[in-house]
Amino acid sequence: MAIDDPVQRPDSSxxxxxxxxxxxxxxxxxxxxxxxxxxxADPTADPAxxxxxxxxxxxxxWGAVRPLVLRxxxxxxxxxxxxxxxxxxxxxxxxxxxxxxxIVYRQELRSPDSDRTAPLSQQVEAARAAxxxxxxxxxxxxxxxxxxxxxxxxxxxxxxxxxxxxxxDPHTAQIRGELDSYGGSGALPLRAxxxxxxxxxxxxxxxxxxxxxxxxxxxxxxxxxxLLWIGRRRTSKRAMLRPDRGATGRRGTLGRHGxxxxxxxxxxxxxxxxxxxxxxxxxxxxxxxxxQLGGATPVxxxxxxxxxxxxxxxxxxxxxxxxxADGEHQGMDIGIxxxxxxxxxxxxxxxxxxxxxxEDTAYVVAQRDSQFPVRLDSVAVxxxxxxxxxxxxxxxxxxxxxxxxxxxxxxxxxTFGVVNQLVLxxxxxxxxxxxVWGYRMWWQRRxxxxxxxxxxxxxxxxxxxRLPVTALLPLLAATALVGWFxxxxxISLLAFLVLDTVLGFVARTRxxxxxxxxxx
Numbered sequence: 172m173a174i175d176d177p178v179q180r181p182d183s184s185x186x187x188x189x190x191x192x193x194x195x196x197x198x199x200x201x202x203x204x205x206x207x208x209x210x211x212a213d214p215t216a217d218p219a220x221x222x223x224x225x226x227x228x229x230x231x232x233w234g235a236v237r238p239l240v241l242r243x244x245x246x247x248x249x250x251x252x253x254x255x256x257x258x259x260x261x262x263x264x265x266x267x268x269x270x271x272x273x274i275v276y277r278q279e280l281r282s283p284d285s286d287r288t289a290p291l292s293q294q295v296e297a298a299r300a301a302x303x304x305x306x307x308x309x310x311x312x313x314x315x316x317x318x319x320x321x322x323x324x325x326x327x328x329x330x331x332x333x334x335x336x337x338x339x340d341p342h343t344a345q346i347r348g349e350l351d352s353y354g355g356s357g358a359l360p361l362r363a364x365x366x367x368x369x370x371x372x373x374x375x376x377x378x379x380x381x382x383x384x385x386x387x388x389x390x391x392x393x394x395x396x397x398l399l400w401i402g403r404r405r406t407s408k409r410a411m412l413r414p415d416r417g418a419t420g421r422r423g424t425l426g427r428h429g430x431x432x433x434x435x436x437x438x439x440x441x442x443x444x445x446x447x448x449x450x451x452x453x454x455x456x457x458x459x460x461x462x463q464l465g466g467a468t469p470v471x472x473x474x475x476x477x478x479x480x481x482x483x484x485x486x487x488x489x490x491x492x493x494x495x496a497d498g499e500h501q502g503m504d505i506g507i508x509x510x511x512x513x514x515x516x517x518x519x520x521x522x523x524x525x526x527x528x529x530e531d532t533a534y535v536v537a538q539r540d541s542q543f544p545v546r547l548d549s550v551a552v553x554x555x556x557x558x559x560x561x562x563x564x565x566x567x568x569x570x571x572x573x574x575x576x577x578x579x580x581x582x583x584x585x586t587f588g589v590v591n592q593l594v595l596x597x598x599x600x601x602x603x604x605x606x607v608w609g610y611r612m613w614w615q616r617r618x619x620x621x622x623x624x625x626x627x628x629x630x631x632x633x634x635x636x637r638l639p640v641t642a643l644l645p646l647l648a649a650t651a652l653v654g655w656f657x658x659x660x661x662i663s664l665l666a667f668l669v670l671d672t673v674l675g676f677v678a679r680t681r682x683x684x685x686x687x688x689x690x691x
Contacts (some may be wrong), residue, residue: 181519232642233402238634244395246667249613250605251388258385259606263371263441266584266592268362276359278348282319285342291320291508291525295345298337305335307527311343311539312511314522323352341487341660356583378449380659386446387453387660393432393439398428428608431601435584440600445582448575452658466571471563473526473533473551503555510534510552521546528554533561541580542588559687632675 273280291312305324313320319338326335336352336359339345353363369380402478406409410431414426447453505513510523514536526535537549547565552558560576563638577586584592635643654661 177436179307182453185212190502223314235637235639236642237399237402239638240395240398243633244392244399246671247388247392247395248606248609250667250679251384251663252609254381254385255389255392255602256534256606257372258369258389259602260364261372263596263603265362265365265369266595266599268365269584269592272359272362276348276350279336279338279359280319281317282313282340282342282347284316287342289340289342289344291511292506293344294320294339294341295322295507297339297346298324300689301337301346301349301603302335308334309505310527312523314524317346321352321357323357356585376451382446383450383452384659384663386443386450387657388663389446390440390443391660393436393443394431395435396429400433403429421538421612424608424612424615428605428612431608432605435601435605436586437603438594441578445578447657448579453656453660456656456658461571461575466569466570466575468572469568470577471535471537471549471551471561472561473528473534473535475531476551476574482522494538505552505554505557506529507534509557510554511536513552513557513559514550517550517562519546519548519550538565541576541585543586545576545586546581547576562626632671 191290195460211398224272240663291310295307295310299305299322302324305326307324311321311323318341320341322337322339323334324337329335332354334352336357337349338347340347350359352359353366358366370382372381387407401411403411412430414423418426434611435462448457507525507527511523514523514525514534517538519538521538521540524539526537528534533551533553535549535551538546540546545565549563550559551561553560565573580586581591582595584595587594638646650664651661654664
């Protein structure tokens, strides 16, 4: 969010009004040295040779585009940065919640080690006895000797996407505790509270507008800043990769802002893209495109055919209903222990979740290890015969479905475990620092020639008029397309343009009045 904007400086050789010039934005100066250059020269030319290494066409285009990017980056950074700051701060806290959860809820999550293991059905019965009015929706069998089994139940007063998690000692079938569990990831109260804070500030659906706006603009601000930083003139590439330790004032702040932004840009783009996939408005468009390209996430079919244990069609991955209240099935039921054994024999090792059958549906056993290399295969087990009636391997997922899974889990800090969470924390902290330094630059560029309060100004209006038609038309088309596909970006950009137009009109009106007053 490099807030590069002109600042007023007094000119001692004039008695008239002070002009607005700045070595960063004035095309007559070298942005790195502040030395005057030929006003007719290529603004991206090498100051030593007067030539542009990228060729005349490339130089002239960037010279025309740069003021527009600078103005967009200034306003986007200035106005959207508060939302980004909130998202970065809450995201930073969320990235730490996985490890905090293990400490806060150790009593429930962990059980004393023992050589004896109670049957899974006995563990489930212990949870059912503790809450006879609950409907069992899923069971997470213990996958380690010191890990508790988790029985998820829907209670009469449960809210949407919320279950009661009853933790059972897998060795003694004794209840270790119970906590609310949220979503498919099984988030416990601490992580769920921070997740909702990050997603919608605990304001419900209206609050999700803030996070979608932040995700919609993050990639724009990041790419704009990246172009501005790479496009600066500098004597060595090292100055682009790390700040000048000897630089002070605004130049030092810009160096820290730009170099950190360069290193963190890839993380910003990933977070923006993955965050938009489950947003309210852009997410719908992304999902539609994904479906059109055949990238929808498949699910194993658990539907029984006329009560027979025959295999469902391999192409009928249309979903399942595993909401049986008591894990019972009309007729003979092999039981949850045998269903789990059948799934293990089918190759489903590691952590799994077992969903009990309802009427005309099978047991569904699915791996739940989203840490790379992921184990996310699933099978449907006929409750009457114990036969596998359908299976779905993660290797058979469409490529887009795999990428979506990887991206969302990486955004949540799951894909690479603790390393993933540390990287998320580092990226969030980088965004916080970049925003703070951006506002500091804005403050450092304030006018100092008088005692009136002021702040840095943006690039002058009208930069788009200097764009060649060959660049302007594709830019307008791309902006319209992106604005339609990412609606909150398009609406807010349009609002910025309207506001900027109104401010420009007001400024011109005041200038004309001032000229008229001076003339009389």
